[in-house]
Amino acid sequence: MKNAIVIGLLIAGSILGCTKDPITPAELSTNPLSSQLDKDVDALVQKHRNALNTVGMTVGIWKNGASSTYGYGEIKKGGKQVPDAHTFFEIGSITKTFTAAAMVQWLNEKGLSLESPIQPFLPSSIPTLSKGGVTVNFKQMLNHSSGLAYFPSNLNLLLNDDAKELARYSEAKLFDYLEKGKLNATPGTTYEYSNTALGLAGTILARENKTNYGDYLRTKVCEPLGLFETKAKLSAEEKIRMADGHRGGKKVDLWESLGALDGAGVLRSTTSDLLKYGAACLNPPNTPLGQAMSTAQVSTLKNAKNLTEMVEVCLGWHQLKTEDRTGTLLFHDGGTGGFNCSLILDKEKKLVLIVCYNSYSGGNKAETEARTALNNDLLLLLR
Template sequence: MGSGFPDDAKIRAILMDRIDARRRGVGLVVGVIDQDGHRIIGYGKVDKGDHRIPDGDTLFEIGSVTKTFTSLLLADMAERGEISLHDPAAKHLPVGVTLPTRGGKQITLFDLATHTSGLPAMPSNFDPGDLANPFGDYSIDRLYQFVTSHVLSRDIGTTYQYSNLGVGLLGHILELRTGLDYETLVRQRITGPLGMASTAINLPPALTARLARGHDQGLRPVRNWTLAALAGAGALRSTANDLVRFMAAELGFVEISLGRAMSAQLRPRRPTDTKNMETALGWFVVKTPTREVAFHGGGTAGYQSFLGIDLARRMGVVVLGNAFAMNGVGDIGFHLITGSPLAQDNRPVRIALGAAALERYVGRYRVLPTAVLSITREADRLFAQLVIDGAEQQRSAYELHPDAPDHFYWDADDTEISFQVGPDGRVTGLVAHRYGRDTQGIRLA
């Protein structure tokens, strides 16, 4: 390709470093497209216990990249005259369901699509019964209960606040307007016309067989998410091949009826709280002195995704990974499409401790009156997991990395753990340093 993407070997080297050296993933797939064609590069595994290399047909949860599809549906319906971007959102809700107002203004569909509705990131009545699948039991009734009673604390149409709730509500309104469920609506209006046969929510056996296993930040397997009421915010699964087809349409390489709607998505803009970044309909647009790049990222408990397009240079990139990891995929996408530097690990240099040395730390440590920190070992790797007393669900497990004897850190945030050792060499407790605060943990028998 002559328009600026690195060759396959250089892209694969980035993926190898991310997975093998930094342990930031299990499997990664990159798709790039420009005027010369497209390429797919995969590295790693579809599952820690499955040595198949992920490729263009491997499915991943794409999380919030789904929002670009939701807003494309909105733009397409507006182009067809079925709906108006500036319709009050409440107009399309059932009788008895209201939306909050502020300063005499109503929330519009455009406000929902651009994260400027004043609604919060998540509803306050979001209380998962299953932490491993947190959106699975959030119902339409609970959504209606929240929006009907909520009082806005921000002005409508002027203040940016990223909102899964807002775009999830938008997707539901489009369902109501068409009488179709979200998945069917996406299939009929977008993925069907584009030939994206591997993009779906509910997977038949043939697609399930190609779904990569998700992993948490400790690279441990996690369950897949289901989103019911808020499907438009992040329910889709897809492949690199399908998303390359999607970008081909966005870049004008194929003539489709959605072309006008795709262009319309990027015209209206509102500012965000990040310098040189605006929000369009379902896309964020980063401006540099020489170009604009429209992008969106996504993440669920076990996956990360990135989609970016440079319309002027007619380039697009997709990055998919089956682990939720810091510095996972977004910086790779920006690096490939803009040349920006890859993210660096600003953490201490790790040292190697063998399985026997790590075993002495294994145990349970009381860190709160109602919670213990469980330290476990898998071969030569140590993991920490917060366990709430009496709760069936546990928090995600994070890998601990040693940078000195008896001192570890984990990648989820800036947490450091120092193990305390008695005169007899036995580990008696720990101190967790997090957000400038120390928490003592006493080892339980």
């Protein structure tokens, strides 16, 4: 194949400013350089290293049942500790793929369908969410065609205080926003990436099951898949393994909570767990959860406004055609105040690729291009 183009989706961190002087990771690595794969991966990281603009990073690969993780740079700037397979990163919007699987499973348990309207699960004070005579349903909420905005208009993210603003964004504020009843497009017609919609999905799951989003995901999705390092909140021991997040080389606050938008991006995970998750997505278990995961990977939106013919939208996932159109990839990335991760699945090649950074400057063109180029080169190597 010629090239495997992976688009960088606009995710929660993309409101942040640019970095003028890129950071180069410290010359530290866990790569043993013993196998040809080790050497090839290292060569690609070195090729892009000066433009990746990060303090530290990991590359995780799962192919045909075998996994490898390579760490570069530092967990904490100047600390000389290299991130490894069990270093925690904020995974941002990759959370949405978990939310979608959990929602599909819950709908199945309730005897509801993806075409069921979400309105009965909202407070009665919220007017019917509809436009053009079409009412928002669960499928539209999960595939970014609901018409709900990228972020709620009453969430005031500030350049240096986004962590606090998100943590304060309560269920009451989300419902207050929804009471305005305004959609940007007729549901099902237009692709508009929506943290609001997937955050609302998480809130519905929590309310209907009388728990919080993190606990619901842990018991219904993460633990059944053996993902014991993927969670909303870390224990004291786990916090020791949490990387620092950085923006422009400066340490930033962690996103401990996204309030009522937890379903859009609150999870943190390790490269080891993300590889396990990716492998489970390629080979879903024969369980209700596995059935829900399979359903979430089916294309539900294409040829819609704002979508190119190279991209289709599943539930929580994006399906991308490779540039030569010989294959497709399932993809999601995630960005927070100081982290950026990519999760790429190639079902045909039985391949999972994970790349995690503990630095992020959303909107930085050079950074985005370098990280996308590294993803593409790694896919070319592995495919």
